Amino acid sequence: MAATNGPPDDPVSPTAHEPRAPAGERPPSQGPWWKIRLFRGIINDLRRRAPYYGSDWLDAWDYRVVPATVYMYFANILPALAFSLDMFQKTGSNYGVNEVLLASVLGSVVFSLFAAQPLVIVGVTGPITVFNYTVYGIVEGTGVNYIGFMAWIGIWSLVLHWILAVTNSCNWLRWVTRFPCDIFGFYVAFIYLQKGIQLLARLGSASAFYLSVTTALLVFMTAYACGRLGASSLFRNPVRVFLKDYGTPLTLIFFTGFVHFGRMQGVQLERLPTGAAFVPTSGRQWLVNFWDLSVGDIFTALxxxxxxxxxxxxxxxxxxxxxxxxxxxxxxxxGFHWDIFLLGITTGVAGILGLPFPNGLIPQAPFHTQSLCVTKPVEELDDKGEDKSGYTFRATHVVEQRVSNLAQGLMTLGTMTGPLLAVLHLIPQGVLAGLFFVMGVHALEANGITAKLIFLCRDKSLTPANHPLRAIKRRSAVWLFAAAELLGFGATFAITQTVAAVGFPVFILALIPIRAVLLPRIFHRDELALLDGPTASAFTMEGIGGMGRGEQQRQPLWRTR
Structure with a gap:
């Protein structure tokens, strides 16, 4: 859907009565870097978002909140549990199921209640998993208390997050375009696919391996088919909505029981290891003895x-x-500045409690917004504006509220009870691998790199005349830009497979100046305007100073097929 410079005037939206930020209004210029007005971004975020806090709860009286809650519960908790298995094996059993569950609860409760943007799902990500076990590999054998060392990393990070928040650092986001976002999203999608394969590769006996692979593929194909059917023109609307909303959760539940049918119940499958309810995996206390570390170790954590x-x-x-x-x-x-301030709090608290640090999730965060979209069928028109005897679904509005994020967090907290931990222990690792495949493929489908590769591989005669990339005179420019994105992805993925993985965040951040400084020297400005663009609408970017210079509002390329 083409975005506008402000919220659309849609009379069917349940939020049409709410106060709105003036369209096109941007905060005053930040000014020279040496004249930073401390706390300005946080104050502006709170002022802009505070009038909506009441409606954030009242607008939850909508059916879309129910399937969004159910879907995000499974989409958040199951990958996190699979990551917990990875960390359990690679961090000396310091992080397990209960630590990951409590980290997800911490993130969801804090951000659903207090964040300026409660739609963002916060939990345990693939990159933080890589970070945690890479740090363990570095400090292992040095005699340093690993979990205490991680606590100080969290405490130092809390201070650094607060510094970034009060100095209005999120204004730099105006220079973040689809280029670094697509590369990072592509990387996260491949992390999901890689973790799914690794889960299957760890299995021992041949019979367990074959059954787990079969289960993973069946989970992937069934859940993917449900999503496709839900977005198709087949069946009546209630059936399509049901398949789209509940297809994936029901698939996971069914195949968890599927392996107990017939002769399959005799196969010893690897399952998710769980412990006692509300107790840390390693048997320690929840409060980490971070004060026992030496001064040298404390500053080494910085x-x-x-x-x-x-x-x-x-x-x-x-x-x-x-x-x-x-x-x-x-x-x-x-409200980006305030949310970074909150993220500092959750990072520090997670460190003191010995939890993996929770963070915004990709692809779960955009999946959450998508699941809250209310859509309607729109007739398709050909290039001449005539009816093509078909239709597509267009979002009329999003149910913007706090309840779905809070509810899925409270459901996760309930999962830490003894009976539900016993249920989690029944989930075969093949089912978890299948979910990784589903989420990885969905993330790849929605990625701008994939959209460009599809365009380049498509028959020119079958490419729509109004496709944005057709306006580029040099087809080689599309190839070159896609190659640059794939090179960035390849370098990011490669560094995370080495001992230098702990430093990959710096490489990711370097993609922003590469886009701002290097690419304009290679591509013409008009080409970049079509190949790349702002991640969010001007309305969303108002709180951080608007778009970067030369950026335009346009139809997102990753939505163009």
Whole structure:
């Protein structure tokens, strides 16, 4: 959907009565860097968002909140549990199921209640998993208390997050375009696919391996088919809505029981390891003895905290930008500075409790917004404006509220009880691998790199005449830009497979100046305007000073097929 410079005047939206930020209004210029007005961004965020806080709860009286809650519960908790298995094996059993569940609860409760943008799902991500076990590999054998060392990383990171928040650092997001976002999203999607394959590769016996692979593929194909059917013109509307909303959760539940049918119940499958309810995995107390570390070890944690803060600043802000992408007709303003301040709090608290640090999730955050979209069928027209005897679904509005995020967090808290932990223990790792495949493929489908590759591989005669990339005179420019994105992805993915993985956040952040400084020297300005663009609408970017210079509002390329 083409975005506008402000919230659309849609009379069917339940939020049409709400106060709106003036369209096109931008905060005054930040001014020279040495004249930073401290706390200005946080204050503006709170002022802009405060009038909507009441409606954030009242607008939840909508059916879309129910399937969004159910879907996000499964889409958040199951990948996190699979990541917990990874960390359990690679961090000396310091992080397990209960730590990951409580980290997800912490993120969802804090951000649903207090965040300026409650649509962003916060939990345990693939990149933080890589960070955690890479740090463990570095400090292992040095005699340093690993979990205490991670606590100090969280405490230092809390201070750094607060510094970034009060100095209005999120205004730099005006220079973040689709280029770094698509590369990072592509990387996260491949992390999901890689983790799914790794889960299957760890299985022992041949019979367990074959059954797990079969289960993973069946989960992927069934859940993917449900999503496709839900967006198709087949069946009646109630059936399509049901398949779209509940197809994936029901698929996971069914195939968890499927492996107990017939001869399959005799196969010893690897399952998710769980412990006692509300008890840390390693048997320690929840409060970490972080004060026992030496002064030298405390300050050694600072460089790691810098890397973590760089990762979280980019990762969380990109998650928020994509969750508020210009394809979503949002009506309520964003608040990036305040949310970074909150992220510092959750990072510090997670460190003191010995939890993996929660952060904005990709692709769950945009999936959450998408699941809250209310759509209507729109007739398709050909190039001459005539009816093509078909239709597509267009979002009329998004149910912007706080309840779905809070509810899925409370459901996660309930999962830490003994009976539900016993249920989690029944989930075969093949089912988790299948979910990784589903989420990875969905993330790839929605990625701008994929859209460009599809365009380049498409028959020119079958490419729509109004496709944005057809306006580029040099087809080689599309190839070159896609190659640059793939090179950035390849370098990011490669570095995370080495001992230098702890430093990959710096490489990710470097993609922003590469886009701003290097690419304009290679591509013409008009080509970049079509190949790249702002992540979110001008309405969303108002709180951080508007778009970067030369950026235009346009139909997102990742939505163009």
């Amino acid at each position: 460089p790691f905290a810098v890397l973590l803060t760089v990762l979280f600043w980019f990762d969380h802000n990109v998650s928020s930008l994509i969750a508020q992408g210009s394809e979503f007709p949002l009506r309520k303003p964003a």
